Amino acid sequence: MPSHKRAHETAEDEPAAGDAEDRPPSGIVSELPTKEKLARLGQLVSGRRRALILTHDNPDPDSLAAALALAHLLEHRANLPCRIAYGGIVGRAENTAMIRVLHLPVLPATRVDFSQEDVLALVDTQPQAKNHSLPAGLTPDIVIDHHPARDGIEQVPFADVGHSGATCSILVEYLRAARMALSTEVATALFYGIKADTRDLGRQTFQVDIDSYLYLLPRVDKDALAQIEHPALPARYFRLYNLAIEKARVHQNAVEVDLGEIYSPDMVAEVAERMLSLEGMKWSLAYGSYQGQLFLSIRTRDRRMNAGRLIREICEDLGGSSGGHGSMAGARLPLHGTRDQRRRLKRSLVSRFLSEFGVHDRKGQKLLALG
Ligand SMILES: [Mn+2]
Known part of the structure; x- marks a missing residue:
């Protein structure tokens, strides 16, 4: 043995x-x-x-x-x-x-x-x-x-x-x-x-x-x-960042970005981290799929909240795994089913996160449309 x-x-x-x-x-x-x-x-x-x-x-x-x-x-x-x-x-x-x-x-x-x-x-x-x-x-x-x-x-x-x-x-x-x-x-x-x-x-x-x-x-x-x-960055990094900025939606004091397909799982962490810099934000959430799994990352400025516990509660119920602590956390979930089912899973996840963030505005508006 x-x-x-x-x-x-x-x-x-x-x-x-x-x-x-x-x-x-x-x-x-x-x-x-x-x-x-x-x-x-x-x-x-x-x-x-x-x-x-x-x-x-x-x-x-x-x-x-x-x-x-x-x-x-x-x-x-x-x-x-x-x-x-x-x-x-x-x-x-x-x-x-x-x-x-x-x-x-x-x-x-x-x-x-x-x-x-x-x-x-x-x-x-x-x-x-x-x-x-x-x-x-x-x-x-x-x-x-x-x-x-x-x-x-x-x-x-x-x-x-x-x-x-x-x-x-x-x-x-x-x-x-x-x-x-x-x-x-x-x-x-x-x-x-x-x-x-x-x-x-x-x-x-x-x-x-x-x-x-x-x-x-x-x-x-x-x-x-x-x-x-300060490494050299590939062109696809800038393509993904451009997409992130286009897709970012602001819901009161939370920003949420659906990155679609990503070329590297850790891009969700990078985007979540960057988006928290947007003025007035307390929360950021970025997610994207890579090889049949959904990767999520959250960041918070709210010291009373525990991002690690929050992401664990939401994602481990759904068969995912997670890691993180006070202000930063990440998770991944298996993605099954048809495109529609996967879209519904993403929508319900986002909605659960927004309600945990204390945000009522489910629709939000595009970052690029903000004045
Ligand atoms: Mn560490």
């Missing part, structure tokens, strides 16, 4: 020193000091041959960089060879530039035989979030994710979840506690991961994100970072 199915291994193997009740239950290590986390991680992988680190599907910079940093840590501290894999595609020009410029060693999950892997790790997502390509029925050995804990996380032998604006910041704490020298590539990737997820420390930012950002800053390759942040 592959070893990653054995749960609670490290916890039970520990000497029974002290009162067992002092220890946190299961493998959730989030509240432990970083040195203790490192010790547990070391115990968990000792004697293992190799690891596979999986990002979420259509990985973003935070996910890619966190995977790279975990591989760096396990390879140098535990002598464990690691591979990094992702599901879906890397679509955004910034993300493909990140992989190219920093020479990130990543491979598509379709090329991985999971049954052959010795240690499985998930970063920037959790088993129950379902926005990853871990085969059903497999429990990862390691989960490191800054999103709030999901059901079933206690099954994971080592789970560090939910207390920062970026998963990269958790990894920076590990690397610092391990007193590890960082290569320029690892430092630049982590820096960009934190920058992108917290939008330059302006969104969902915790002290650990600021500390990590400042620690990394002098170690970053500024030229490489500039190439990643």
Whole structure:
């Protein structure tokens, strides 16, 4: 039996020193000091041959960089060879530039035989979030994710979840506690991961994100970072953006964009993010289909609202999967049936979102028709 199915291994193997009740239950290590986390991680992988680190599907910079940093840590501290894999595609020009410029060693999950892997790790997502390509029925050995804990996380032998604006910041704490020298590539990737997820420390930012950002800053390759942040963009990017602006509809303080067919799933996030800049908007929603699935992304400026919970409630009822937190979230849903049925699904989804946004104007008006 592959070893990653054995749960609670490290916890039970520990000497029974002290009162067992002092220890946190299961493998959730989030509240432990970083040195203790490192010790547990070391115990968990000792004697293992190799690891596979999986990002979420259509990985973003935070996910890619966190995977790279975990591989760096396990390879140098535990002598464990690691591979990094992702599901879906890397679509955004910034993300493909990140992989190219920093020479990130990543491979598509379709090329991985999971049954052959010795240690499985998930970063920037959790088993129950379902926005990853871990085969059903497999429990990862390691989960490191800054999103709030999901059901079933206690099954994971080592789970560090939910207390920062970026998963990269958790990894920076590990690397610092391990007193590890960082290569320029690892430092630049982590820096960009934190920058992108917290939008330059302006969104969902915790002290650990600021500390990590400042620690990394002098170690970053500024030229490489500039190439990643301002990549050359293909013509189809501008075509899609043009369509987004034409299609955008404003409903009171919410903007909604149906992008139709998209060439890359992460374009919905980019458009939702941009549209929130429209003056007077509290909410933005962008959606589009890619390979038989509907991808949605929402953003909010309303600090009292939780975009992650909202999108989960709406989309998981419909067989979708989702991820996200306070001000930003995304989801995907299978699209079935005739064109009419798919259109009805989209209409009812939009209408549910608008009512959750507190918007009564169902029809709205075109962004380009606004005075
Ligand atoms: Mn993240």
